[in-house]
Amino acid sequence: MKDDRMVRRADALADGHADHELRALYERQGWERLVNGVYVPSSRLAGLSEQARHRLLIDAVFPTIAEGSAVSHRSAALLHGLPLPTGGFDKVHVTRHRRGGGRANASVIVHCAPWVPYATVDRIPVTSLARTVVDLARTEPLLSAVIAGDAALKRCDPQELDAELQRARGWKGVAQARRAVSLMDGRSENPGESQSRIILRENGFDVVSQVEILDPDGRLLARIDWLVNGVVVCEFDGKAKYTKYLRQDENPGDVVFREKVREDAVRDLGYPVVHWTWADLANPAELVARVARAVERAAALPPPRGSVRSAPCGLQTRAHLPNAREIA
Template sequence: MSVHGPRAPIHRRHEVLRRGFSDNEIRRRHRGQRWHRIRRGTYVKNAAFVDLDVIERHRLLIDAVLPDMADQTVLSHQSAALVYGCPLWQTPLDRVCVTRDRRHGGRIKPDVKMHCAPVDQVAIVDGYQLTTPARTVVDLARTLSRESAVVAGDALVGAFGIEGAELAMELERAKFRHGIAHAKRVLARLDGRSESVGESRSRLMLERLGLPQPRSQGNVFDPAGKFVGRVDFYYEKAAVLCEFDGRIKYGRLLQPGQTPGDAVYQEKIREDALRALGFQVIRWTWEDLTDPDPDLTPRLHAALSRARTPTQGRLDPACPRTPRPLTLRPL
């Protein structure tokens, strides 16, 4: 879960007019590409805007939109997930998603999607009012594609320690809303132990390939009890360890003064140590998540069906993450 830094200062028309600007000067700055228009009457310096990624641009849009909304407006759906620091995969961010606690009046504008539904509790993050993590998971499960919703749902469940009972309660509250059947299928596939977009997508890839679901996050120890390595997935009875080999992962593994090549070499040493203990190791890449290698399914089937002598190592489930603290209050 990432947290982005300060955003570029916003210039609002009524504020710059008070500082002595004219509408003609505002138009000249916009047409001259000195200012970028976020939405009507709201601008940011173009030099600052061009360096922002899609997440930071959405945060900027949130800051531009909220002052024009009623006080009881709550950020929801992907906008709430983004403020929570949740990774998003192929998720539309062209509109700010908000929810109002009323029965009717939902609408879609070029930069805002307003939902109307009961909201009795909100979370406060960075000064924003958000739907609670459990509510956000269910909202995304109803409205996003399965893969996008699982990626975000895994991250929120893991970060905030959301229990199944909380999700079931939010699902019941939303039972008459659009997408509820889809949401049930998504929630059945969530795993808060997942630690990356690639790991969440990996489980769905294995499902599409007709393979059994592995357990997520295991710690391997040698006979003396020394820690050998942590693995993304494992099939304990078959002594099969599976690794999602995302190249960005090696960047996360770098120690001070270490190069990506050093990290790859250390990863090979780790894998050799796992094999020496009697485990089978299967890897796949980002490309396999969309277009699996034809050999991947046969290799996994063969590994799972292969008779194995007892391994010399010990495989334990990794400890769950400590839930992030969160401030909740009634709306």
Template sequence: MDIIPARPMLRADLRAQGVTGDEIDRARHAGRLTSVRPGAYLRSDDERLADPEARHALAARAAVRQHGAVDGAASHTSAAALHGLPLWRVPLVRSHLTRPGDSGGRRTTYLHLHRAELDADEIVLVDGVRVTSPARTVVDLARTLPFEQAVAIADAALHQKIVTTGELERAVARAGGARGLPAARRVVAFADGAADGPGESISRVRFARAGLPRPELQHVVLDAAGRFIAQVDFWWPGRAVVGEFDGKVKYERLLKPGQNASEVVYREKRREDAVRATGSPVIRWDWRDLDDFADVVTRLAALLTP
């Protein structure tokens, strides 16, 4: 097989270029070709296949071509993936499409076809693919996903400045009597674009559920002379308590050319020492702590209780 696609291609496209069905199957069995969804293929060494969210976006692109006709658009989780929004612990097996109409939706192993009207301004093009707008996408997911996952998506959309709070509020208002609107209102009211990543968003939800005071986000800590020391993830001004979520992505983002992770960890330790020197206690947690947040809550409550 001479044609190994660098972008998702449908079986019909490959056949139209002269590739036989047997050649496609042999390339798959040889590990040179990978199916991103039934009937859509990509070269197996494409690095996007190793990232679940990127792979979901690839599958969504193919699904729009297979099932979107001319009036449909990638929606829900598929739209979020194409917009580059985080899908923390969201199932990614099915591609989601929305097409106009009030009946005829269906759900199969690899496809969830939604039936709903889409106004012209609720559809945008992402690399040539019809996708629900960021506001419509966030509200659709806020109606249908658990609160934590929906908040992480809404926070990210605001943080990336692909949507505004006003646009989200208008998207909720125009959704009319759609199922799940009370949940969507709660998500939009809670969303905060200052949260820098899903770990911080999930932590915010856990604070609220534990009854802890709402912290300030991305607070700048200064020394006694007013000089910059650090920008911290969470700050409780009443007790001058600092909270820091440690994610692997954070350290990778802090790497400068020629640096390794150990240098960044050392620099972070110096930074934390400087924050502590101002009299502010620092509480840290990471992804593992999100599975059982009780210890973090206990440590924070001890510092925040008068």
């Protein structure tokens, strides 16, 4: 038996190997039992993230799942490449196309519900991207579901989410799902932006994502992460911010300088500017207080000069996309 692949007991026995040879794999030869009847080299598991190990688990268990099933929920989100928080990847989620009979064992959770239409990832049947988002929205915490949904809306039409919500009428968690879907916005560029937007919206701020600010002559000055209450510019500074926008022959210091010039121009128009990072998201109350103080400062100033407009985007949000000044 090769030492770089997954070995299934049934296949090994069919190839003429004996059970004692399989026992020797994980007792003496550096293999591990991934699930009952499936073995992998310990070296293959070493250093794997929780999600990478879950991907192996999907490969291990899916051939044993009954026909008429599709990988679903968190497992489907992983196959679709959606961002998810750590934890909860110890079992593979599948959905059977039937009304009842859900069950769980040491490695699989079986849900029962209609799941058409479905997709295929690496030849594995998986619930469609839109259905996966709605399943997450029914079963995951609000923030986790919205972060995944924001990412999904870069690849699926909001109307597909509406159709899946209709199919889910009467299912457990559908009211929660409707609320989560209503908050999703594909214009968020990373989970930090998604989390920031939800914190602000849940605390009563009017938040518009990805806004372009123009000077009084109509020239584009800046594209910002959010315009809050029409008067405050808010920016999330993720780890990649100063490498993402590097131009040829530039270093991060050049990006910092260019960002400072841009921000000075925005402030000169009369907009208070608030920045934060991942560390600030750990203390949402303080973040909310900072933005609230900026809104108060803006109320004491003359209206900002120039105009604003929603940055170009596709079918990425359920929200109405306003024209210049409509969002101010």
